[in-house]
Amino acid sequence: MKDLLLTEDQRDALQEMMNISMGQAAKSLAQLIDVQITLSIPTINEASPDDLVEILNHSDDTWYARQSFLGQIKGEVLSLISKEGCDAMAELMDYDKPLCDAQTQELILELTNILSGACLSGLSSQLELKSNLNMPTLFNSLTNGKPNYNWATVLLVEVCFSIESFSFNARVVICLEENSIVALKASLDALLS
């Protein structure tokens, strides 16, 4: 059985790194859309399938999107984007209003890509682990039942973005699969030693 739990030191180091890199990401984001973005402190948790189901449980006021990444670390980034504030966001990102369905989807996918990209490149550049994002897709949240996942543990690195002036918020969760957790731990150890 693989040891998938992070030690306290590893966790602290990862959190600190994420914090620094997310700060940089927020800066470039602010440059792109010209608005002040508030970031939460990144949280790091091991999660079971039940924990993930809780995150993906359906809520009417949220858009759900996911984006997979491949490379030295693999997994998926989930974005939970509030429907509230999306119109204001569209304006900032130079979309014509009112948004039609396709444009709304494009906006959500664009936001997902920007936010996931910022988070993932933060993580991979600090740890010197290469990984590439694939195309983002929208998906339906879970409305009933628990899917049959074929894993027992994933590592969730979560950051919340918010823009207070129009109550927009987005939850970005990087999910690392088991082999990548091992790679991550090795990379953290190398940095700590």
Added chain:
Amino acid sequence: MHKPELLESLLRKLPMGACMVDKEYRIVFLNDFFADRMDCDEKDVLGKSLLELFPDQARFLKKKINSVFILKNETFSYWEQRPHIFNFLSSRPVTGEESLMFQNMEVLPLMDDSHEVLYACITIQDVTAQASYYNDLSKVADELELEHKAQASLISKLKDTQSQLVHSEKMASIGQLAAGVAHEINSPIGFVYSNIEILQDYIGKLVKITQFSDKLIDKIGQELHLKLKKDFFERHEFDYIKEDVVDLVEESLDGAKRVKAIVESLKEFSHADAKHWTESSLIDGIESTLKIVSSQFESNVTLHKDYEKGLTPLFCMGMQLNQVFMNLLVNAAHAVGENGSIFIKVFSEGEFQKVSVRDTGIGIDAKNLSKIFDPFFTTKPVGRGTGLGLSLSYNIIKNHNGNIDVKSSVGEGTEFIVSIPIKHAKE
């Protein structure tokens, strides 16, 4: 061949479009796929602005390229949201039905050693085949969905029809039963009733006769006879019987009268009576009915009438319609009790003349609403309603090819709307 040349030749021959631009959106590289679809030579467009070459998508491309330079991350576009970024012709000019190529786009940052973005590389994937297939599939899915909806509505219609059928079947069998019962009971209750009437007269006389003999014995004043009389009367509780017998007969007469009334209703319900079709006015019908039932209204109940002027008389069974109005008005009177309002409205709407009877009474419980037209269904206290009024009304209105509708909410009141077709009320 040297390695970089090999790589460049691979890049040129890749089965997907690749186009590199600098920060100013100027084209610095174009592979064969891209140049071929643009129908130009690479050298003719090198150094030109991509935005000027594709003015329709300039705003979108500018946004995408800027984001790559600023965020140093890839950005994507998917055919479903934006099918034709570049106006390239379809890759299936012969067998395909679409005229433009469906494209997925990914814009990649190309960075130098100091992690600065030098160029943005636009890659285009031709997904025409998948997109067309997906579009066909969704079309089929839409058609299926439509069919499914049509089926569902048909099924619900069927269910409605079935329940109507069951209802009318029930009404018909109850009608037959009622006719039978009415016929059987009618003559015995007739003689029972008239016998009790005669009995009432006889009893009165008998009591008088006894009182007379009582007085006679008193007048004669013989002690022995007086004692005998007193003893006899006491033993047979004459004083009590004398009073009770009158009440008993009266109650029996009352009961028999009620049974007669029920039998009458049953006869009406089963249409034992002849049907007279005549030209008559609904307003006249309402007015004459009001004369009969006004005694049912408590003094604090106000009556509001709203009759449309110039309504033509209808060819209908006037007496039967009056029966309907009477039922509705009596029900309204019972519903409002001591305080409230009753609104009567007669008006025409489309091919119907309508009578609305609305009250501000107690309303009908939602669970009872489906049963109110069922025979023998009543919520009134025993003896006050037969449960036949509304089912009788329902049948009468159906015989006119009309409708009777009800809206009710508990605590607010009830409205019955009777609709009678102006033409062809009679088949």
